[in-house]
Amino acid sequence: MGRCVYGGIFEPGHPTADEYGFRRDVADLVAELGVTVVRYPGGNFVSNYRWEDGVGPVEDRPRRLDLAWRAIEPNTVGVDEFTRWARGVGIEPIMAVNLGTRGVRAAVDLLEYCNYPAESTAMADWRVANGHKEPHGVRTWCLGNELDGPWQIGHKTADEYGRLAAETARAMRRADPDIELVACGSSNSGMPTFGAWERTVLEHTYDLVDHISLHAYYEPVEGDVDSFLASSEDMRRMIATIAATADHVAAVTRSRKRLTISFDEWNVWYQNRFPGESGLQIRDGGPLIEDVYDVTDxxxxxxxxxxxxxxxxxxxxxxxxxxVNVIGPILTATGGPAWRQAIFHPFALTARHARGTALRTAVRTPELSTSRHGDVPATRVSAVHNPADGELVLLATNRDRTRPAQLTASLRAFESSGHSVELVEHLALADDDPAATNSADQPDRVRPRRVTSSQVGDGSLTTVLPPASWHLIRLRTARQ
Structure with missing residues (x-):
């Protein structure tokens, strides 16, 4: 899609390109971002994709029309190139199979191609002939993408998709019993079939899959920034609703398995700036949906x-x-630099530091009134404790655009267990100009800034959260 692959992670001839044409500067930023898995080939594109077109000698690969984004796909990068890149930057690949225009046979063939050892099947031998003796070892597989959506090539009803997903899952598990499978859930919470789709699909697939997917994108509607800042309330309701739906299916099917959720598409996306797929001219790729993100985002x-x-x-x-590039935390200039978008920083900090056990927080906060979500907490606080390194991380958001929030966090539970607590650092994303962005000329205009006024004492952390701000606070616990 757009310049995510071609001109994003992959740009032969770029000054930083490696021997395979992948940009090292982008790979370095991906590593800094802290990504652990990447889903490929991703969203709407997969429902018209023939994976076989992207393997073998590059010069022999066909150019195909991608119906999702009305672009010509050269197939220069395919399964082998992607998995090589992913392993090279320390990422586990998640592979999606086409259940829009294809089905069981193509999915099993791709699984064999990726995971079977040399000299075992024709598909495995094809991979070896293409220069990849060792299996790619892809463990997680998505059974299609957003097939609840009428925009999807091969859109299906819940019953149609559920039956196809079940048959595909059954065949793939016969080929490789150790894989994890993700069934398609809803494209967003506004879909008329939200909830009912998941119930029907899981009635077909519950004991055959491990996860059900959810997707959600957020943007301010008609300038309603207050609702936009509270977007996570919708995400929280989505998760709770679909978890309850899955548990209901488990109950009526007498299953003892506890299904989990793969929220495998989420972000801020200004869809009001995008004319829609039908407004695109058929072209050889190029820029598409390259939103520039600001402090509020x-x-x-x-x-x-x-x-x-x-x-x-x-x-x-x-x-x-x-x-990269397409609503991404990383932007690139063709032949030029790559830089961090504003949204890069909360992801990178969370990925690096919020490791361990997520704790329940009991927060008392004023409420804000929003038109889309009703009354919501003005402040959200999350906590993660890592006993291995003694680190306690607090994440906090002040959603109020006009008033600072006084945060007082009780740490007595740690002190009562014989630990002392000290402040390591407090980093904040906040700015007097909430519309500030990063660019090639000013790549660090928006960045986390150290807060020096926070204090720990008498069993509490105290600090001030400026209006419309996000925070990461690191504390160290040590046994006295």
């Missing part, structure tokens, strides 16, 4: 990350869409 992304952490008992996978 970064605060929302940080708040969405907190919702995912708070739901980590049910959310097993979460993928911010997309990685």
């Amino acid at each position: 970064a605060v929302v992304v940080g708040d969405l990350l907190m919702a995912l952490l708070d739901s980590s008992d049910r959310v097993a996978i979460a993928c911010q869409a997309q990685l």
